[in-house]
Amino acid sequence: MAAVTRTPRARNKGRLFDGKLLVGIAVVGALLVLSLFVGVYDVFGAEDGDEMFAITRIPRTIALVLAGAAMAMSGLVMQLLTQNRFVEPTTTGTTEWAGLGLLTVMLLVPGASLTTRMVGAVVAAFIGTMVFFLFLRRVTLRSSLIVPIIGIMLGAVVSSVSTFVALQTDMLQNLGVWFAGSFTSVLRGQYEMLWIVALVAVAVFLIADRFTVAGLGEEISTNVGLNYNRIILVGTGLIAIATGVVTVVVGNLPFLGLIVPNVVSMFRGDDLRSNLPWVCLLGVGIVTVCDLIGRTVIMPFEVPVSLVLGIVGAVVFVLLLLRQRRRG
Template sequence: MTTTAPARTHRAPGRLFDPLLLVGVLAVAGLLALSLFTGVYDVMGADDGRQMFAITRIPRTIALVLAGAAMAMCGLVMQLLTQNRFVEPTTTGTTEWAGLGLLAVMILMPGAGIMPRMVGAIVAAFIGTMVFFLFLRRVSLRSSLIVPIVGIMLGAVVGSVSTFLALQTDMLQNLGVWFAGSFTSVLRGQYEALWIVLLVVVGVFIAADRFTVAGLGEEISTNVGLNYNRIILLGTGLIAIATGVVTVVVGNLPFLGLIVPNIVSMLRGDDLRSNLPWVCLLGIAIVTICDLIGRTIIMPFEVPVSLILGIVGAAVFIALLLRQRRRG
């Protein structure tokens, strides 16, 4: 699979850990501390403040960390495997497929718990991502813009099917709630399944070098002794797990996997392994900032984090397109 990607910035490989990384960790820790104490309910002064702090604020902050890191790394892996900087789960239809799987489980098993819904979303996300990769292999025009357009078109078709099924089964309102990414409903006892995405983060760290080689194309990967198709399956599986779990627990987080890897690459170059901690940190930071804005902009009400992320992500997407156009 070979695609024409935007020009890459080549710099000397960086170390996995450096002093600036500690500064980044401290900055993100400050944002998370702010998240713990931001909200309408007075967790410091109320009689049951400590209990509410443990039930709502701590789970929400943990969910911000896990979802932000996992979806940012999913975008990075997908960009490597497609050799295109403009793809991520929401521009390839993966999120829409996860939603379709979730909807199918709810229609067939109305009383299903979170695990069956999660399995349905993961399986559908895996199938959808593989369909995207297979379709991409048969597209003759593989410019950096054609690839995300193909993904968005496939996602639109799947989204239309989901909407039709939801209308037929009176579940359209539920579908809207699922796709409105928000951390409002993240509570103790309802978010623990999100810890599964930690396996995705660890898996990406372990397979980073293999993903890098696979990103050079099937021919080069085969020549150096790498099983290209197996790496594609591994990457697709990790992406499907993260997307399915996050979709069920949190909802849609648009453009996160697009903007984070591109920002890190522009600042630090394309050394994948040394960039991984920065991708995690920036993903967590962006999700936390957007969540804080959503919590405070019309307090005491909340704006879904997906709305803020959509605005920010769309602006960055346009900026990246213009930047590529200037480079020719």
């Protein structure tokens, strides 16, 4: 596939924790504490302030951590498996497939529970990601730009189908809400399914070395005794679970999985295991900052975090393209 040299820097390989990571944890922790106390509702002065703090602020902050880490991690795994730095769930159509699965469940089972909707989104995201990988196997020219273009085209087709179905069934407004990518509706009792992505993160960490080997290509993976197709299947399943869960609970978080792994790899190389804590931490930090901006820029109203992320991500995406072009 597209030429992305995976050469972990010797000084970082195998080092999971160091002083810089502790500083990063402290900074992100401060942002999360700030998130707890930013909002229109006065949690200190109101009579039910303590209750609202527990119902809204704490769940929202936990959701920021889980969703940010999940999407950043998904981008990292997907970039390894495709050997391309420009792919992530929103540039491969995975998010659009998850939305189509959610829409399908809502049409077939109007009163579906959160778990049922989540299963539908995960299954559709898995199918869509596998379709993307099958397309890649059919493409002979796999430059760094061709791969994400294929994903974006597939996503556009799926998004068009979802929009058409939503128009025919008067669910277009619901579709827009689902893809808004906002933490406004995250409340106690409605976000707990996000803890599933923590299990996904543990699974990715445990098989990180296999993902790293698979990122070297099918031929090398087979030569060292790795079942390449099985690892692709496992990676696709983990990406689908993380993307489906986040899509149902929060919505679309564009470009997060693109920005974070590229920034981390610039400074630390490409070893998945040692980079995973940094990727999750930076993903949480970026989502939290974007959410704080969205909450304060037009207070008392909120701007969806996906809008802020989309602006930042688009700028970073262009910069990465220019950097890739200079490097040839």
